[in-house]
Amino acid sequence: MDNKEQLIKEKLPQHIAIIMDGNGRWAKRRALARIRGHQKGMEAVKEVVKSCRELGIKALTLYAFSQENWKRPKTEIKGLMRLLKSFIRSELAALKKNNIQVKSIGHLERLPEDVQAIVKDAIEDTKDNCGMVLNVALSYGGRDEILQAVAQIVQKARANNFSLAEINEEMFSRELYTAGLPDPDLLIRTSGEMRISNFLLWQLAYTEIYVTEVLWPDFKKQDLYKALIDYQKRQRRFGLTGEQIGDR
Numbered sequence: 641m642d643n644k645e646q647l648i649k650e651k652l653p654q655h656i657a658i659i660m661d662g663n664g665r666w667a668k669r670r671a672l673a674r675i676r677g678h679q680k681g682m683e684a685v686k687e688v689v690k691s692c693r694e695l696g697i698k699a700l701t702l703y704a705f706s707q708e709n710w711k712r713p714k715t716e717i718k719g720l721m722r723l724l725k726s727f728i729r730s731e732l733a734a735l736k737k738n739n740i741q742v743k744s745i746g747h748l749e750r751l752p753e754d755v756q757a758i759v760k761d762a763i764e765d766t767k768d769n770c771g772m773v774l775n776v777a778l779s780y781g782g783r784d785e786i787l788q789a790v791a792q793i794v795q796k797a798r799a800n801n802f803s804l805a806e807i808n809e810e811m812f813s814r815e816l817y818t819a820g821l822p823d824p825d826l827l828i829r830t831s832g833e834m835r836i837s838n839f840l841l842w843q844l845a846y847t848e849i850y851v852t853e854v855l856w857p858d859f860k861k862q863d864l865y866k867a868l869i870d871y872q873k874r875q876r877r878f879g880l881t882g883e884q885i886g887d888r
């Protein structure tokens with residue numbers, strides 16, 4: 641059964657962030673190599689990107705590779721980099737056709753040069769697209785992102801001699817990798833873990849969190865709709881009382 645009809649168009653999130661977890665467990669359950677889980681996970685990425693675009697979601701941020709992931713076995717890292725390249729190679733035409741803008745957050749410069757080149761080309765090739773932002777977190781760490789924002793501000797403070805009172809949330813947000821994007825309204829994490837794993841620490845301050853037991857390679861558009869239906873039932877209060885936001 642399709643649960644898409646239950647969605648209220650006016651109440652869809654603008655920005656969805658996803659921690660795509662469980663590829664390894666998916667493979668292990670089938671006695672396959674971990675990379676096979678990542679391969680299948682890439683199919684889920686395609687389905688979710690397509691579904692978000694169809695729904696008119698404005699931004700989708702995917703946690704594809706964290707800073708901590710560099711500690712994984714070399715063969716797995718190599719396999720993930722290969723998958724990322726093949727994803728861009730095979731999907732770039734479709735991304736362009738669907739007016740999707742590719743962006744990345746994190747230390748892109750730490751990726752192998754061939755991967756960097758292909759990601760940068762995709763970013764450049766899609767920079768004028770305005771249908772949806774597909775934001776891929778690569779060699780990303782939330783604490784590190786905050787620290788580099790602090791460093792930028794200190795540098796600017798020294799150069800321009802501005803006062804501490806001028807430092808506010810807007811100014812800080814402009815120094816983050818996500819500058820220009822709204823904060824995520826919804827964070828989805830697959831495979832049941834209840835943590836945010838150093839993802840978008842600043843930006844998730846008021847984000848609704850949805851955790852599903854479904855492993856990422858098994859995550860289908862119906863699972864996305866389920867998360868969205870759950871999100872639409874929530875009351876987002878941003879620190880206000882229920883009465884203040886019109887709840888009776």
Ligand code: FPP
Binds near residue numbers: 706
């Ligand atoms: C977490 O599963 C998944 C990752 C670290 C990588 C996600 C990568 C992809 C889905 C493929 C490529 C991505 C793009 C955007 C093209 P895990 O290995 O931590 O699973 P486990 O916790 O079960 O071991």
